[in-house]
Amino acid sequence: MSAYDDKPWLAVYDDGQPATTTVEFGTAVEMFRATVARHPDADAIRYFDGRISYAELDALSDAFAAGITAEGFAPGERVALYLQNVPQFVIAQVGAWKAGGIAVSINPMNKERELAELLADSGASVLVCLQSLHRDVAAAVLPGTAVRTVLTTSELDLQTQDEPAVFAGVERIACPGTTDLLEFLERHRGTACPAVDLTADDVAFLTYTSGTTGPPKGAMTTHRNVVFNAQTYRDWVGLGQDDVVLGIAPLFHVTGLVGHIAVALLTGAPLVLMHRLDPALTLRTAEAERATFTVGSITVFIALMNAPDAEKAQLATLTKIYSGGAPIPPSTVQAFRDTFGHYIHNIYGLTETTSPSHAVPHGAEAPVDPASGALSVGVPVYDTVVRIVDENGAELPVGEIGELVTAGPQVVAGYWNKPEETAKALPDGVLRTGDVGYMDPQGWFYIVDRKKDQINAGGYKIWPREVEDVLYEHPAVREAAVVGVPDEYRGETVKAFVSLRAGVQATPEEIVAFTKERMAAYKYPRQVEILNEIPKTVSGKVLRRELREHP
Missing domain, CATH: 3.40.50.980 (Rossmann fold)
Structure with a gap:
């Protein structure tokens, strides 16, 4: 089912009408x-004191x-x-x-x-x-x-x-x-x-999947895909030449390719680059360049909050902030607003959707599901139809959990030299995302987790995302990731990996007790391990496979 069916959420638009983006260019x-x-003569790229x-x-x-x-x-x-x-x-x-x-x-x-x-x-x-x-x-x-x-x-x-x-x-x-x-x-x-x-259907770039679910595959992103989602960013966020794009996402990733480069090439806004991410430098650069828009992983925004001597004034102009690529705990969104005064808008997509398929409209705030505590990833963007289906591909009613299946102009043509993988993941050009979630009666979508990451503890099904959201509420936890590990009695049990905020201490036992007070008995982690850093892809996705193999 699509969020456009009943359109109750369209009040977020000024004119109350569903907006569509026009593909103005073929390539x-x-x-x-x-x-x-x-x-x-306008700046296309700003790189420290260099200008192009x-x-x-x-x-x-x-x-x-x-x-x-x-x-x-x-x-x-x-x-x-x-x-x-x-x-x-x-x-x-x-x-x-x-x-x-x-x-x-x-x-x-x-x-x-x-x-x-x-x-x-x-x-x-x-x-x-x-x-x-x-x-x-x-x-x-x-x-x-x-x-x-x-x-x-x-x-x-x-x-x-x-x-x-x-x-x-x-x-x-x-x-x-x-x-x-x-x-x-x-x-x-x-x-x-x-x-x-x-032509619009020629391949513009091969964007390799992160490899979190197996060997990387080269997604064939067409010029049509690039042009469409550049315009999606422009119109959804309200971007123009007067904006300044802060390049915090890696350019090799689809977020950087589209949310930074393509957005700048379309709007004429300058793209500010910093070679690689350094939180203190990013804050100084955002202030000096008067950056107005960025999109990146939530881990970047966590790093900015934890940067030494971070000040609200450094991000005063950065009012158009979006984050995707990894789940966003509501507590982190609030902590960022407490620190810098700005709301982080959720955005959701995959390599195979050329960045966004869903987003929170700029100026709106995503609801939080009262049952799970999950923050909505938004609503489908322009000209995009998203259905929730069961294991057999049958469409599920509003509120029921199933796999997200996405169709729209941003869905890629397939995988490079992999016809079998293409047929499996993109039957008839419609993407089987592998992400599990649901849509509420108002049309907001929520991601529960990847299908393969569900934990089965003695017959009880547990989504890592729900446990992680509780872990993020602990005042000492900077980052958290949850996986299922073998257990003789339950078959599988919940293990949490956390990193701690600078200058704050907590023991694994204290963290277990914290979650035990806030979750059903079968959900809370029986094991907690403290790491200096949670292993992630450069785009911010947790490498759960690596954690499962952690000694």
Whole structure:
């Protein structure tokens, strides 16, 4: 069932009518070029003290496209981006599109085995990577791959600011057998960009799933997907050229690709990049750049709250805040508002939905389910139909728990070179999300958990999310994650892993007692282990598989 069926929640819109977004551009390149024509001199990227205008980004990405084409790149080939949050990522991504190519975003935390797997799966012929990543990882992997052109770059490029929190120990290094990216761009500057025939249904990038449920799969995100959800962010949040996008999400992740890069390319707003996340630096940068909008994992906002000397004034202008990728405890939303004065709007989506399929309308606050304590992830965004189904695919009534099945213009075309996986997860182009939840009578959706994460303790079914929400209420708990572990008597029992707030102490026994007072006897964790950090993907999803294997 869709939240549009009865439309009781539409009061959050000023005109009381369901809004729809219009796909104005066929491809992301057309979207970008329209912005260049409107605002050529406006900042496209701000990277410490470096500035790149939209006209300059257009020229640099033209040079990239011309250069790789001169070296034999053909439309449909792949360009792998093995970078942190640096301007070169955006230049190469737009340049790859202009050459008719597909950008392949790779987690810069990936090591040799993981990089080799993604290069082999994507068949990338061009690799753009940081010098340090080439030296430490890529150089050993590249022989035997399809990569013909290797362009290396430094995080020190395109800015001159000395920032110890980010650049301590970083220096430019030689990478034999590669070409320096900035020299490559300068050599091809002014060369005519190749004419290619792109359509909305061509693949814009391969976004690899996080691997929390198995080997990563390359989701084929089309230009139509990118353009649609860029406009979704723009219209849902109310973004325009006067906004400033704070780039806290990793650019290789779908949130960064769409919620940061595509949003900026559409609206003409500047994108502020900081190489990688440092909480104190992020707060200073948000204040200095007068950032107005961001979207990222809740773990980032927890880190900002716990940053030394964090002050409310540092985020005074950051009024448009969204968070997705991991469950958000209501207590954390309130703690953030107590600290900085702003509400965190929930947003929900997957790699396969090109970022949002659901969101809390800007200015509205998500309800909390009184039974479970779960915070709503919002309502389906424009032109999106979401149903709750049982194990057999039959639609369930309002309020009943089942799997979310999503259809809309943001759903990806499938998985790269994996027709069987595509048929299983995307039958007839409709996404079986694997997430379990329900819709309330007012049309708000709630995520209970991943199907595979449900714990069965002596026949009692327990969702980790509910236990985690209670753990977050403990004043000493900074982060929490719950898994099922083998138990001789119950078959499976609840184990919690927590990290503690700085300067606050608590014992496992105290935390067990805290939850025991607040939950049914079969739900509270019998075991609690305190860790320095909860293992997560870079997008903030808890690696439950790793916790289950924890000694």
